[in-house]
Amino acid sequence: YLNHVKRIKCAKQETFTIYFNLLFLSSTAVVHGLQNEPYYKYVWNGKLLERVKDIVHHDWLTYIIYGFCGQSKLLIFGRPVLITLIARRSSKFAGTRFLKRGANCEGDVANEVETEQIIHDASVMSFTAGSYSSYVQVRGSVPLYWSQDISTMMPKPPIRLDQADPYAHVAALHFDQMLQRFGSPIIILNLVKKREKRKHEKILSEELYPAVTNLNQFLPPEHCIDYIAWDMARYTKSKLCNVLDRLSVIAENVVKRTGFFINRSDFYCHTLRPDDRWGDLGGHITFNGRVQTGVLRTNCVDCLDRTNTAQFMVGKCALAYQLYALGMIDKPKLQFDTDCVRLFEELYEDHGDTLSLQYGGSQLVHRVKTYRKIAPWTQHSKDIMQTLSRYYSNAFSDADRQDAINLFLQVFQPSESKPHLWELPTDFYLHQKNTMALPQERRSYTLWWTSGVLTYLPVPYDEVPCEETMKTVKVRRVNRFNEEIDTYTEFFRPFELTSFDETFCIAMTNSAWVFMPKTVGVDPSPFTVRKPDETGKSVLGSKSSKEETVLQRKTAASAPPPPSEEAISSSSEDDSEEDRDDDGSVSQRSTPIKLLTDSGESNRIHEPQQQTTKDPYGCNLAQLPAEEDLYIYKRQDKLASSSSSSSRAPVSIFSEDSVYAVSPPQSSADTHEALESHVLTGQGQARVLCREDVLMYREYVKNRYM
Known part of the structure; x- marks a missing residue:
């Protein structure tokens, strides 16, 4: 054994020692991998695993998280x-509505x-070279x-304060946890x-x-708790106020203060196309990117309907900054009635429905x-049916669900x-055990x-490398090629025989x-505003004046549109002026290009649109072109699209208006050899394997089966 001692400086300027025991057997070193402990506050089977987690191998331990997980794919050209x-x-302190309230x-x-919303640029499937961004908020x-x-069930039971807390002791404990995390x-x-x-x-x-005012007087001014009180229900009933416009202003201020996480430093395109909103963005800037500092804590009485809408607006604002940081859009601003926001809204509605079913017994009402x-x-x-379902669940089934959770x-x-x-x-007394015993120190x-x-x-x-946080890190001795220390091998598992359906979820939204x-010729950008036409289909948004916008808002407030599902998902009567670009345009990209889709015809490129000849020529063709001509x-068209990579030479001396001859592409000797080997293999004449193969x-056999 050869003992190496390595001293590491902590953030506290303290030193501690880690002994690396390197065992040299047949020129193979034993690698030490780091294993982190999970944050047990969000692990639901933590108590069940306490007796066995130090006995069995950690691969047998499955940590259960209760909540929601959804993923969708956004195609940007x-x-x-x-x-x-x-x-x-x-x-x-987990439970159901009305049975678990407060703290x-x-x-x-x-x-x-x-x-947590995570944005991943899936064009690079690598954990080291890939681009990721994350934003976290709490309810x-x-x-x-x-x-x-x-005791007497009614739609709105009276709220009562159980204990007097003049020094905000329970609020201090809660916000202390949030400051640590x-x-x-x-x-x-x-x-x-x-x-x-x-x-x-x-x-x-x-x-x-x-309570918040009492706690803030002891904190430094730059780290005080911000308190924003806004009566969202009252603003909703008003016809003159736009709820989402007010939420968008709050969301902009929140995201600017907290920032978000991204594992990439600022791109050069941010210097070429600067934005004023990007300059004063908060968070902690590191050598490799940005880190979110702080969090938004949203609450209403139930933390269901109003909270989910507010979190959606904050997430929409954060999504714009995340896409801008990844170089996907020109400005950190997203508008309603775009494919991107509709997809994001559907994710948040599924998220809200799931959490509402778990806590309240029904889906979202608003x-x-x-x-x-x-x-x-x-x-x-x-909405009426969801209200009745929630009332029935709270009256008859919540008690049994609470017992099952306990x-x-x-x-x-x-x-x-x-x-x-x-x-x-x-x-x-099951959830408040400390009330039965006097604390050792107050x-x-x-x-x-x-x-x-x-x-x-x-x-x-919790993220600072100091003595307290390093206690949750365990140093384990593993094999050199163990997947426990290789994230790529652990996720993709290249040594196993897998199928395409198991690797990629084709049913993803x-x-x-x-x-x-579905109409070809429409701008394929997911950031283009699409408004419904007479048939209910989505078409490109056009420039509209301020009077038209006000008229649309009045129409939306007085008479709702017809109950068509397609019209519901694509309506945009309440689009605000603040969500538009500075030049008044509603489209960031207006040049239609060919789009490679992931549908059942994923290997085909959209065919050019066959427009009528009346507009350019003044007459219509009597019949469609024949199949041979098409x-x-x-x-x-295919040769024209691929001609940029091949050399073209004019046939005549008139280079401006001439027919071009395209030279065939040249292939290398390795390509010829690979093609010849492929043809021989198909004929049953397999070539002899070389020594490297x-x-x-x-x-492969040694690593897979031995």
Whole structure:
């Protein structure tokens, strides 16, 4: 054994030692791989794995995350971009609506969900050379001691504050966790009502704002918690206010402050085509890119309908910055009624429906179309049915679901000496265990954060390489070619026989399949505004004046459009002036090009559109061209498109208007040899393998089966 000692400087300017034991046997070194521990707050079977995680091999451990995962493909002129949306539900103080409200004594809130949107440039399938971008936001119940009385079930049970908390102790515990995980700034977007005839939601705002004010007086001014209160329900009822315009302004300010993650430094195109909004973008700039610092925390009473729409608007704003950072668009701005935003809206609606089913017992009642005021009357009937479904679930099935959650999370462990779960009058003490015992040391009301958190802000404490965070990293000795330390081999698994269907999901939602109009000749850009015509099909948006926009808004507010599904998905009456480009145009690219799609005809290029001859020539052809003529036209079009890579020479001396002769492409000797070998193999005359091929095959068999 040869022991090597390597000293590594930490961020705290402290040193510690890692011993690398290198065992030299047959000139092969043993590699030490790093294995991280998961963030157990979002692992739902963490208690079940505690007894076996140190005994069995870690490949046998499967960490379960409860929430939502969706992925769609956005085609930008044939360039695939994968948009992934992942929502992780917290396993602390988990439960159903009305049974889990507010926070427990440890600072964990009900219905806490961490939503992350990941943008991946799929044209480069590499973990080292690929481009990735991510943005995270959080939803959760109001961090106070509050609940609702469900002894007599009604649509809106009264809200009550269970305990007096003058020093905001439970809120301090909650925001201390957020500072450790996300850094600063922590931005609160409170969407509960402000004006009510009878105090209901207003009780929470009157208690939350003083709590945040009390905590901020002890923080440094540059790291204070931002509190934004906006009565979204009241603005929705007003015909003069546009809810999404106000949310877009809030989203712009939030994304500028927090920034986002990207593993690439700024492209040169940002210098050539600068944008004022990119210059003052926040976050932490590193050598390899950017890191998000801080997070937006959105809440209403249930954290379902209003919260999902607000998160969609923030995600839409972040998506524009992410695509701009990856060099996909010219400006960090996306408009409604484009293929890109429709695809993103569908992802967020599936995300909201899933979380609402898990917590509230029904799908979303109010969607993005509802707040845009373009939902037809059929949507209102669906909203009524979802409200009834949610009321039925809360009244009859939530108690059993809560018991199942308590059992699975090991909050309640059956025992012969204990009463049964269904015999307990309440599960309050199961989720608030610290209330049964006096704390050994009382936390300070002024220095309410964990020691060391403020030292590294705005960077989160959990991501700083110091002694505390390095405790979650384990150094393991693995083989040299072990897939545990090779991300590429672990994901693609090239040594296994796989099929195309297992590797690539052909059923993934695609912007070219679902949202792009089927009529050829339309601008294929997914960032082009498309408006419905008389037939309900999507067509290119044209320049419209301010009076036409105001008229469309009034029409949308008074009379909804016909309940056509295609018209619903492509309507754009509520498109705001702020979402348009500076020059008034609604299209960023207007030159139609040939698009390579992923549909059933993925290997074919869209054929040129056969337009009528009346417009250019003043007359119509009596009949369509024959198949032979069409075949010759297609061949000529294909040669013309590929002629840029081959040399062309004019036949006559008149170079401006002449027929060109195309020289055939030249092939190398290796190409001839490969083609000859392929033909001989097809005839059953396989050539003798060379020594390199034999050695490669032996190495494959050795790694695969031995």
